[in-house]
Amino acid sequence: MKVTVVGAAGRMGGRLIQAVKAADGLELTGAIERPGHPQIGTDAGLLAAVGELGVPITDDLAAAMKTADILIDFTFPEVTLNNLEICAKFGKMVVSGSTGFTPEQKTAVEKYAEQIPIVLAPNMSVGVNACFKLLKETAKILGDDFDVEVVELHHNKKKDSPSGTAVRMGEIVAETLGRDYNRVANYHREGMCGERTKKEIGMQTVRGGDIVGEHTVYFIGMGERIEISHRAMSRDMFARGAVRACQWLEGKSSGLFDMQDVLGLS
Numbered sequence: 525m526k527v528t529v530v531g532a533a534g535r536m537g538g539r540l541i542q543a544v545k546a547a548d549g550l551e552l553t554g555a556i557e558r559p560g561h562p563q564i565g566t567d568a569g570l571l572a573a574v575g576e577l578g579v580p581i582t583d584d585l586a587a588a589m590k591t592a593d594i595l596i597d598f599t600f601p602e603v604t605l606n607n608l609e610i611c612a613k614f615g616k617m618v619v620s621g622s623t624g625f626t627p628e629q630k631t632a633v634e635k636y637a638e639q640i641p642i643v644l645a646p647n648m649s650v651g652v653n654a655c656f657k658l659l660k661e662t663a664k665i666l667g668d669d670f671d672v673e674v675v676e677l678h679h680n681k682k683k684d685s686p687s688g689t690a691v692r693m694g695e696i697v698a699e700t701l702g703r704d705y706n707r708v709a710n711y712h713r714e715g716m717c718g719e720r721t722k723k724e725i726g727m728q729t730v731r732g733g734d735i736v737g738e739h740t741v742y743f744i745g746m747g748e749r750i751e752i753s754h755r756a757m758s759r760d761m762f763a764r765g766a767v768r769a770c771q772w773l774e775g776k777s778s779g780l781f782d783m784q785d786v787l788g789l790s
């Protein structure tokens with residue numbers, strides 16, 4: 525499969541180029557950055573420290589998608605939606621790890637998925653997806669008797685808060701307990717805000733330094749506490765997950781999928 529990576533010069537971009545180069549059956553044919561990016565024209569392989577690949581970074585996604593079979597996109601929701609429009613026009617598959625979609629933007633992604641196959645997942649790591657499954661099982665067992673709080677830590681350059689992964693964790697617990705996440709998520713406590721309400725799910729965010737990503741979901745009961753934690757030490761496993769999603773998508777004609785589908789956990 526011929527692959528284009530968009531966001532090629534970003535923190536994830538280099539890891540994705542390395543992972544595509546190392547993967548069986550995948551070949552990098554395009555690398556895209558935003559117009560005016562200083563790395564436009566640089567060979568994508570040299571930028572990702574895997575040796576020259578003969579694939580210069582450009583800002584022309586439409587030209588790249590004429591050749592490519594699939595787009596790997598780790599950018600931002602507005603950019604991803606533009607990219608999906610181009611991929612839908614050419615009938616090409618998309619794996620996107622972008623986070624921070626509003627409900628309206630998610631609906632727009634669902635529309636594109638009626639035309640092309642898309643994997644959209646806020647976290648492509650196998651470990652985090654195992655945690656998603658554990659959260660569902662744990663919430664099922666504990667029911668409404670335990671207070672649920674989600675705490676996440678990321679580097680100081682992260683743009684969206686809480687992380688897409690933390691939101692997904694909150695959503696999974698809320699869905700399992702029959703609650704509406706958007707009603708029960710509590711992002712802010714300050715001053716005399718009163719006692720914790722029974723069904724709220726606290727969402728707390730820490731930002732600093734170079735933390736790749738850490739998530740803990742606390743189930744806090746009377747006299748006992750369960751903590752389900754994941755700590756990412758490198759970005760490589762996100763990139764390996766994206767490659768796995770590309771291989772899994774091959775042959776699909778349309779539909780919106782996530783990593784639970786890719787890993788057979790749904």
Ligand code: NAD
Pocket residue numbers: 530531532533534535536537556557558559561598599600603620621622623624645646647648649762
């Ligand atoms: P980053 O800022 O380092 O990289 C983003 C890149 O996209 C930048 O190089 C930027 O120039 C480029 N870009 C911006 N606008 C563009 C455009 N119009 N066309 C082409 N390129 C454009 O960010 P990052 O840390 O690499 O993260 C990127 C995204 O991936 C974020 O949404 C982040 O939350 C998400 N992420 C997801 C996972 C996952 O497993 N799903 C893991 C890590 C990061």
